[in-house]
Amino acid sequence: MQTSALLFGVTLIMGAWHANAEYKIGVGIADVTGPPAEVIFMGYAKLTQKGEGLHLRQFARAFIIDDGISRLTFVSADIGMMGHALRRVILRQLQEKYGDLLYNEHNVILSGTHTHGGPGGYLMDVVFDITCLGFVQETFDAIVDGIVKAIENAHNKMVDGEIYYDVGQVLDANINRSPSAYDQNPEEEKAEYEHNVDKELYQLKFKTKDGKPIGVINWFAVHPTSMNNTNHLVTSDNVGYAAILFEDSMNNGALPGRGEFVAAFASANLGDVSPNIKGAKCINTGENCDRNTSTCGGLATYCIASGPGNDIYESTSIIANRIFAEAMNVFASTGRKISGPIKSIHQFVNMPEQTVEITDDLGQKQTVKGCVPAMGYSFAAGTTDGPGEFDFQQGTVTSNEFWNLVRDFLQQPEPDDIECHAPKPILLATGRMKLPYDWQPSILSTQVAMIGDLVIAAIPGEFTTMSGRRMRKALNQVAKEVSGVDATVIIAGLSNTYTDYITTFEEYQVQRYEGASTIYGPHTLSIHMQQYRKLLKALLTGESIPEGPVPEDATDKQISFVTPVILDLPEIKRHFGDCLVQPQNEYHIGDTVTVQFMSGHPRNNLRHGGSYLHVERQTEDGWEVVATDASWDTRQLTLMFWWKRTFLASSRVTIYWHITERYTPGIYRISHMGHSKSPINGIVPYEGSSKPFAVFTSNRIYRRF
Ligand SMILES: *[C@@H]1O[C@H](CO)[C@@H](O)[C@H](O)[C@H]1NC(C)=O
Ligand SMILES: *[C@@H]1O[C@H](CO)[C@@H](O)[C@H](O)[C@H]1NC(C)=O
Numbered sequence: 001m002q003t004s005a006l007l008f009g010v011t012l013i014m015g016a017w018h019a020n021a022e023y024k025i026g027v028g029i030a031d032v033t034g035p036p037a038e039v040i041f042m043g044y045a046k047l048t049q050k051g052e053g054l055h056l057r058q059f060a061r062a063f064i065i066d067d068g069i070s071r072l073t074f075v076s077a078d079i080g081m082m083g084h085a086l087r088r089v090i091l092r093q094l095q096e097k098y099g100d101l102l103y104n105e106h107n108v109i110l111s112g113t114h115t116h117g118g119p120g121g122y123l124m125d126v127v128f129d130i131t132c133l134g135f136v137q138e139t140f141d142a143i144v145d146g147i148v149k150a151i152e153n154a155h156n157k158m159v160d161g162e163i164y165y166d167v168g169q170v171l172d173a174n175i176n177r178s179p180s181a182y183d184q185n186p187e188e189e190k191a192e193y194e195h196n197v198d199k200e201l202y203q204l205k206f207k208t209k210d211g212k213p214i215g216v217i218n219w220f221a222v223h224p225t226s227m228n229n230t231n232h233l234v235t236s237d238n239v240g241y242a243a244i245l246f247e248d249s250m251n252n253g254a255l256p257g258r259g260e261f262v263a264a265f266a267s268a269n270l271g272d273v274s275p276n277i278k279g280a281k282c283i284n285t286g287e288n289c290d291r292n293t294s295t296c297g298g299l300a301t302y303c304i305a306s307g308p309g310n311d312i313y314e315s316t317s318i319i320a321n322r323i324f325a326e327a328m329n330v331f332a333s334t335g336r337k338i339s340g341p342i343k344s345i346h347q348f349v350n351m352p353e354q355t356v357e358i359t360d361d362l363g364q365k366q367t368v369k370g371c372v373p374a375m376g377y378s379f380a381a382g383t384t385d386g387p388g389e390f391d392f393q394q395g396t397v398t399s400n401e402f403w404n405l406v407r408d409f410l411q412q413p414e415p416d417d418i419e420c421h422a423p424k425p426i427l428l429a430t431g432r433m434k435l436p437y438d439w440q441p442s443i444l445s446t447q448v449a450m451i452g453d454l455v456i457a458a459i460p461g462e463f464t465t466m467s468g469r470r471m472r473k474a475l476n477q478v479a480k481e482v483s484g485v486d487a488t489v490i491i492a493g494l495s496n497t498y499t500d501y502i503t504t505f506e507e508y509q510v511q512r513y514e515g516a517s518t519i520y521g522p523h524t525l526s527i528h529m530q531q532y533r534k535l536l537k538a539l540l541t542g543e544s545i546p547e548g549p550v551p552e553d554a555t556d557k558q559i560s561f562v563t564p565v566i567l568d569l570p571e572i573k574r575h576f577g578d579c580l581v582q583p584q585n586e587y588h589i590g591d592t593v594t595v596q597f598m599s600g601h602p603r604n605n606l607r608h609g610g611s612y613l614h615v616e617r618q619t620e621d622g623w624e625v626v627a628t629d630a631s632w633d634t635r636q637l638t639l640m641f642w643w644k645r646t647f648l649a650s651s652r653v654t655i656y657w658h659i660t661e662r663y664t665p666g667i668y669r670i671s672h673m674g675h676s677k678s679p680i681n682g683i684v685p686y687e688g689s690s691k692p693f694a695v696f697t698s699n700r701i702y703r704r705f
Contacts, residue, residue, distance in 0.1 A: 022067075024158045025214065026153075028062045029259075030060055030146045030149035031060075032147060036051050037651075038051060039121060044229035045388075054636045055235035059236070060075055060149075061076050061150060061263070062153065063262070064154045076264035079115065079118050080118055080498075087108075089140075091103060111266055111492045115240055121140070127428065164334065165203065165488060166333050166334075170220060173277070174220075174277065177383055178394070182196045182465065182466060203330045205335055213331075222319070222323070225275060233637070238275050240320075242321075243263050255630070257630050269491045271465070272503075274383075274384065281305075292394075299391070342450065343539050356368060369420070371421050373439075373441070375430055376424035377396040378392065399427075411429045423511065424518075441497055456492050459502070460496050460497035460498065462502065482540040501518050503524075565603050565677050577599075583693045585694065586694045593656070597655070602653070604676065613629050613655050615663075618667040633663075639654065671690070674686060
């Protein structure tokens, strides 16, 4: 009592002293685009969803804030999720450059946007990499390089600045994809909220001391799954496009990823949240799917959510524009100025070793524990954003002999596991599977940061809507109890480690996909709540806590079945960069230009900071680049031709440019840049351009043919 009163006083004094503290702020952006062809995407776990080109480039966006004593770095990257192996290497590289005071385990938060349109194989846990044919060094390196570079860029641009917070609402960009699970939550709890997903858009705005905006972070809970599992072009999806729209509006015509102002749309408690707001329908009959199981006549494969657009591109654009528009609204408001010290804390936690005391339905206290990781049957059913490939249903709470046999062939769960995970029937006893290395992490990263009275909880997975709400409430309560502060709490999802989903205990009981993918059992959320309360309390009182058990480094055990590029050969009598399909002579705004080039394999060089294509407009000074492969209006498809000798030899790239109103009439051409590989010369660059063509206004009166 006395101690806490004393600490309370100290915190107040420090708070008052620090309230005048000034911040130094830096923002940076860099490319994390992975291999755009041949590598399987991370997200839908669909083996046939391999990259065939680029829709949007993937970027990492870094924000560094420093109060003169402490520093906090937040990175949002256009990737599926962050993993421990990535974070370890990124931190190591930063520390080699800057020492371990500025960037360390405690003060760097790395968060994935959760796009399902990026190449995979970067997590070093078997279950996540197996659907990408194992570990993919090229993807891993692309992410490490990009995130380190984004942080370096921010590091080199630190200026005196100010931070503002505000919140908005986007009503028409997300729905709950497991409402039957959400409905299991207590009535009085649900009654506190108007919607079954969070509609709030939380925003931090960064300005220089003289008021010039330099960056923004938005947190909005939605799955970046507007691009569904039929997409084969690398993309940052709805939130990635929202970021490009925001940056475009602030950066005076700078090409995507090359401007000074940096805007992130980061992930939050998106576990049960879909952007496909027309909802799930049976694509065979047009009827509603069964609500509890998301099936049509017993089959999950027909129950698919879509919308609001007519195809995945239109839907991506509509969702992106809605989130972007509200983010702009919030940005235009003054907001609440954030002041006070920066603090952060981190601890590794071995989940199966955790216990927590809960009160059951009868008011009895009991001690429960975390389980050894396992996935339930309903995990294999997939979701209405991307159903699975087998005959599984969501909502499955009974097992069957056939699949149990298959499971036991891989790894038999212990009787303890079966009891611990109940009512989840175990399909994969991932926590017991160690060959050739861990299938799923048991040790996860937990982290909390504070900027003044703003709390950021970096969550190692996908919290459902209600899980996020409970966590925000709990941390707000802790801040009140410990230091009398009415803290704003932000959930930063998919951070640091990936541990699948975290549902509430009640949601877990009906075993929708999210419940089946809550890998540490029914009390996963309660353990998280206990842990994050502890972290925030320690942060507020200045108490130090042990580092926790550091996860094993499995780098040397990684296995990959992704074959390297051996050789590129142009087709007979062709050269790399030759334009094989030329544009027409004339186009009008609204038309799409299609050209095709003889190309090398795009994996030879990912062209970070550059582009595989340029749309160029003729000016008095020569050709000016007006669009790249990161621009929404361009799309690029890579075609590969297999040669007799069972390795890949020739490739072509087809480039589409949709001429929208943002382009002015004039003379244009399209160029393609790439690298080819040969055993003699190694990897060498090449480039080529189409012939020039004219673009006229869309006004038909002036049409000349
Ligand atoms: C759906 O699940 C709820 C809750 O478990 C249950 O009460 C209801 O009967 C189920 N409906 C059907 C059609 O199975
Ligand atoms: C994906 O979206 C397209 C429309 O763009 C639709 O035709 C297709 O059925 C969808 N497929 C899945 C599996 O979601």
